[in-house]
Amino acid sequence: MTLRSYAEAALGTALVVLVLALLLGQLLGQPILLGFVSTGSMEPAVDAGDGFVAVPALLAGDVSEGDIVVFDAEELQGGGLTTHRVVGETDEGYVTKGDANPFTDQDGGEPPVSEGQIVAHALQVGDTAVTIPHLGTGIMGVQSAADGLQQSVVSAAGGGGGLERTQMGGAFVALGVFFIGVAALTGSRGAREIRRSSSRPDVVGIWVVGGAVIVVLVVAATAAMVVPAGIQEYGVASAESPGEDPLVIEAGGSSTVEHSVRNDGFVPVVVFFDPGEDVSTSPDRTWVSRDSTAETSVTLSVPEAEGRYTRYVTEHRYIVVLPPTVIAALHSIHPLVALLTINVVIAVGGLLAIVVLFGTGDIRLRSGKDVPLMYRLRRKLRKWL
Secondary structure (H helix, E strand, C coil), X not given: CCHHHHHHHHHHHHHHHHHHHHHHHHHHCCCEEEEECCCCCXXXXXXXXXXXXXXXXXXXXXXXXXXXXXXXXXXXXXXXXXEEEEEEECCCCEEEECCCCCCCCCCCCCCCECHHHEEEEECEECCEECEECCHHHHHHHHHHHHHHHHHHHHHHHCCCCCCCHHHHHHHHHHHHHHHHHHHHHHHXXXXXXXXXXXXXXXXXXXXXXXXXXXXXXXXXXHHHHHCCCEEEEEEEEEECCCCCCCCEEECCCEEEEEEEEEECCCCCEEEEEEECCCEEEECCEEEECCCEEEEEEEEEECCCCCEEEEEEEEEEEEECCCCHHHHHHHHHHCHHHHHHHHHHHHHHHHHHHHHHHHCCCCEECCCCCCCCHHHHXXXXXXXXX
């Protein structure tokens, strides 16, 4: 392969990863890797229609004044995801504001933003967000067309139901860009086949198979670790005369509740608990086998002043492909370090499996008259077992 071929492969793979991230973000209702703003409230930091690099809250670390965050608003424009800057902090939560707005969101009726409402941070260099000009404009344009198409189909069918219009639009956007990515991966190869008589239409480059396997494994592993994890919020009350409700606590006292962690996957996970202020957990980590549940005790404390307060515990979940002690050491450095290391191990393992099964040469595709693929795979495995 030439340097140009490697560059085209890397670009195409990166495009496919970004598209998968867009699709996952649309289905989950929160930005994954990429987000965009639809209004000018964050100008000049982020112009209307611009995209930005989104870092999930679990990986971004603590919130600081000056951070641009994506949070699930309760009142702003009827509720929903909003991208604004953190400009202060109170006992009740964070104070947020659009850079172009004359007043804070809380002055406009939005309650202080809690940790649990923040779903992502915009990647920043200093106070400047890393933006992708016009990404949102393009996505919203295609999404609007997809919404119109869906509405026409539903009207013609004489009914409704199915995916919500925004979800359907997002799916169309992601699928459309996905096919663009596939074209980027295969287009140049097709052009060479037209010009060259020595083309081999029945041969697939090993880097194509390896790249596809790595993309699928890493995206699936990341989703398995990030999506089920999150922030567990507890709304507690400090009262002089608490009742039987464990979340109504005697003023200045504490209460303990049980928190369950479910693993619906096929691979064991280790979960680390990061308690917020006035919260402790015992144990601070737990192993959860496949298709099982584990529990930890969460102790919540309240001040002597009567009132309602929010307490939270953040979960960090990792697939056990390394010894738990190694994962714990990586997690102590930063959750992102642990996540990236596990993804590297999974990617290398997938690539080694491809090399063991198929070697390092190109893969020849055979017709139905040849030896079946499953038989060849079993024959390969028998040589190594």
